[in-house]
Amino acid sequence: MRNNPLSSIAIHSVLILYSLLALFPLVLIAINSFKSKKGIFRDPMALPLGDLYSSKGYQSVLANGDFPLYFGNSLIVTLISLVFILLLGAMAAHALTEFRFKGNGLLGLYLILGIMVPIRLGTVALLELFVKLGLTNTLTALVLVYTAQGLPIAIFIFTEFLKSVSGEIKDSARIDGLSEYRIFFEVVLPLIRPVIATVAVFSMIPIWNDLWFPLILSPGEGTRTVTLGIQQFIGQYTVNWSAVLAALSVAIMPVLVMYVIFSKQLIRGITAGAVKG
Amino acid sequence: MATLDINNVVKQFGKVEVIHDTSLSVKDGELMVFVGPSGCGKSTMLRMIAGLEELTAGEIKIGGKKVDRLPPAKRGIAMVFQSYALYPHKDVRGNLGFALRHAGMPKAEVTQRVDAAADILGLGPLMERRPSELSGGQRQRVAIGRAIVREPEVFLFDEPLSNLDAALRVHMRVEILKLHQRLKSTMIYVTHDQVEAMTLADRIVVFRDGCVEQIGTPLELYRNPANKFVAGFIGSPAMNFIDADVINGNAIHASEAIASVPSSSTKDANYTKVSIGIRPEDIQIQANGKWSGTVEVYEHLGGEAYLHVLLVDKQTVVARADADSHYRIGETVRFNVVQSKLHMFAEDGKAIPKT
Numbered sequence: 001m002r003n004n005p006l007s008s009i010a011i012h013s014v015l016i017l018y019s020l021l022a023l024f025p026l027v028l029i030a031i032n033s034f035k036s037k038k039g040i041f042r043d044p045m046a047l048p049l050g051d052l053y054s055s056k057g058y059q060s061v062l063a064n065g066d067f068p069l070y071f072g073n074s075l076i077v078t079l080i081s082l083v084f085i086l087l088l089g090a091m092a093a094h095a096l097t098e099f100r101f102k103g104n105g106l107l108g109l110y111l112i113l114g115i116m117v118p119i120r121l122g123t124v125a126l127l128e129l130f131v132k133l134g135l136t137n138t139l140t141a142l143v144l145v146y147t148a149q150g151l152p153i154a155i156f157i158f159t160e161f162l163k164s165v166s167g168e169i170k171d172s173a174r175i176d177g178l179s180e181y182r183i184f185f186e187v188v189l190p191l192i193r194p195v196i197a198t199v200a201v202f203s204m205i206p207i208w209n210d211l212w213f214p215l216i217l218s219p220g221e222g223t224r225t226v227t228l229g230i231q232q233f234i235g236q237y238t239v240n241w242s243a244v245l246a247a248l249s250v251a252i253m254p255v256l257v258m259y260v261i262f263s264k265q266l267i268r269g270i271t272a273g274a275v276k277g
Numbered sequence: 278m279a280t281l282d283i284n285n286v287v288k289q290f291g292k293v294e295v296i297h298d299t300s301l302s303v304k305d306g307e308l309m310v311f312v313g314p315s316g317c318g319k320s321t322m323l324r325m326i327a328g329l330e331e332l333t334a335g336e337i338k339i340g341g342k343k344v345d346r347l348p349p350a351k352r353g354i355a356m357v358f359q360s361y362a363l364y365p366h367k368d369v370r371g372n373l374g375f376a377l378r379h380a381g382m383p384k385a386e387v388t389q390r391v392d393a394a395a396d397i398l399g400l401g402p403l404m405e406r407r408p409s410e411l412s413g414g415q416r417q418r419v420a421i422g423r424a425i426v427r428e429p430e431v432f433l434f435d436e437p438l439s440n441l442d443a444a445l446r447v448h449m450r451v452e453i454l455k456l457h458q459r460l461k462s463t464m465i466y467v468t469h470d471q472v473e474a475m476t477l478a479d480r481i482v483v484f485r486d487g488c489v490e491q492i493g494t495p496l497e498l499y500r501n502p503a504n505k506f507v508a509g510f511i512g513s514p515a516m517n518f519i520d521a522d523v524i525n526g527n528a529i530h531a532s533e534a535i536a537s538v539p540s541s542s543t544k545d546a547n548y549t550k551v552s553i554g555i556r557p558e559d560i561q562i563q564a565n566g567k568w569s570g571t572v573e574v575y576e577h578l579g580g581e582a583y584l585h586v587l588l589v590d591k592q593t594v595v596a597r598a599d600a601d602s603h604y605r606i607g608e609t610v611r612f613n614v615v616q617s618k619l620h621m622f623a624e625d626g627k628a629i630p631k632t
Contacts, residue, residue, distance in 0.1 A: 169362040
């Protein structure tokens with residue numbers, strides 16, 4: 001199979017076709033962000049060359065003083081949620097796989113039940129809760145919701161992976177005198193680095209892209225995230241398409257950078273070789 | 278260096294009792310081997326000594342001090358695992374010194390101890406490598422080195438050679454033996470391989486189903502097994518067992534009296550059936566032998582050969598044959614057994630004492 005050039009060509013053409021499909025809308029956004037509104041509608045497929053080129057969209061995004069704030073908000077919410085998801089998820093999975101205690105199986109089931117129930121179903125209750133707690137229009141509310149949203153799948157993936165980690169290496173650390181916390185941080189975490197990267201990528205993108213919870217829980221001027229901030233270019237009667245597309249192009253950047261960082265970790269983790277070769 | 282005492286230890290997992298009331302003691306500087314088939318409780322016993330499993334009842338003392346409530350690091354033990362259990366993200370030096378640095382030992386002393394251990398095990402050129410860059414034998418040496426640097430009172434080995442290939446296993450076995458002679462420390466070694474047990478041990482403990490079957494030196498177990506299980510487990514190829522009826526104090530096999538059952542025991546217990554144990558090396562193939570059978574399988578190992586002989590009553594015995602001999606499948610052979618080396622077991626498996 002591996003050496004058959006025909007099957008290799010077939011596999012690659014499928015992959016290339018899929019990549020084209022996936023990249024097409026992104027490229028469309030990118031090239032149209034460099035055109036004026038007229039240019040976008042006159043010739044949406046053309047490259048922004050000659051008289052089609054216009055940097056008006058970027059100018060209006062940069063001229064808008066609030067955009068750095070929106071970016072900061074998105075980054076803060078995404079990164080802090082991510083840290084909580086990874087830390088709490090890995091710790092919970094470690095406890096579920098490593099320790100024998102009553103109700104272990106039920107607790108595990110309870111923790112991953114959230115995979116089946118979309119958190120948006122609870123929006124009304126969440127809003128009521130945050131109003132009572134006085135947390136509306138805060139980034140804290142978003143961090144809490146996103147952490148809850150990301151934990152089930154994180155715990156599920158971590159649990160499955162931790163089951164395959166050798167118990168002897170943890171026992172060995174115990175004999176070396178490490179506390180259970182240090183075993184987790186110094187022995188288990190380095191072992192599961194590639195999975196951490198996977199879970200991070202999985203959890204990060206929906207949080208960054210989410211419009212629902214920022215719109216409902218913290219639509220205030222100071223706590224807007226990028227996705228919500230872009231909405232101001234979409235008016236009731238006119239839409240500043242150049243600015244929307246420019247803002248979207250810029251908004252993709254941080255996710256792209258984080259993705260590159262994590263995927264490098266992912267590949268390094270796979271190639272480093274773990275307990276036995 | 279220290280003695281180790283295990284007193285009336287019981288271990289239950291849920292409702293299942295896996296270790297039944299077991300007591301044994303290991304002398305200072307002794308290499309004790311726990312041997313038995315898988316699931317016999319030998320590894321569980323080792324893990325209880327290490328402190329990785331709690332005792333359900335009983336006590337464990339190391340050097341006369343009760344340790345069964347102490348955490349593993351405070352017991353003065355070091356353990357070598359089957360899968361080596363090295364930290365994959367640390368290099369060899371980091372792996373060796375980890376426990377010491379963690380315990381807050383001054384840097385200079387850590388370096389000195391790590392270098393000393395590396396010297397003993399010949400790890401010098403590998404110090405900067407990661408475990409993934411080492412071969413199986415090298416990894417196992419690092420794992421042993423990690424135990425040595427801690428200068429424990431008792432070394433615990435949990436099937437350390439099982440993951441190595443056959444040639445390397447023999448080599449590492451000799452290295453462990455040399456290490457024991459050099460360090461003269463108390464060691465407990467768990468294995469399911471009776472050859473490892475025979476070659477390494479000062480004394481062997483044979484486990485079965487959570488009970489100690491017999492404790493003794495390798496030769497004691499080989500020459501005077503306490504029961505049929507130990508007799509069959511120790512020695513390779515395994516001892517042959519032939520069922521025989523007892524009539525008038527004689528064990529009768531295929532209507533021939535092949536051995537006399539000790540008369541005193543006959544009267545005491547009234548044996549009607551016994552199992553005769555014959556080691557393959559105690560069978561002498563002779564043209565005028567009293568026993569006869571047909572050759573079923575002929576295994577030649579170069580230096581020695583083994584015949585699987587089907588007796589008239591369809592029982593099979595394995596016999597050691599001369600390396601220069603030639604046999605054809607289906608050929609009839611005659612042989613004698615060394616009467617003084619016969620073992621006899623009652624129906625409950627217990628050895629019938631020789632008189």
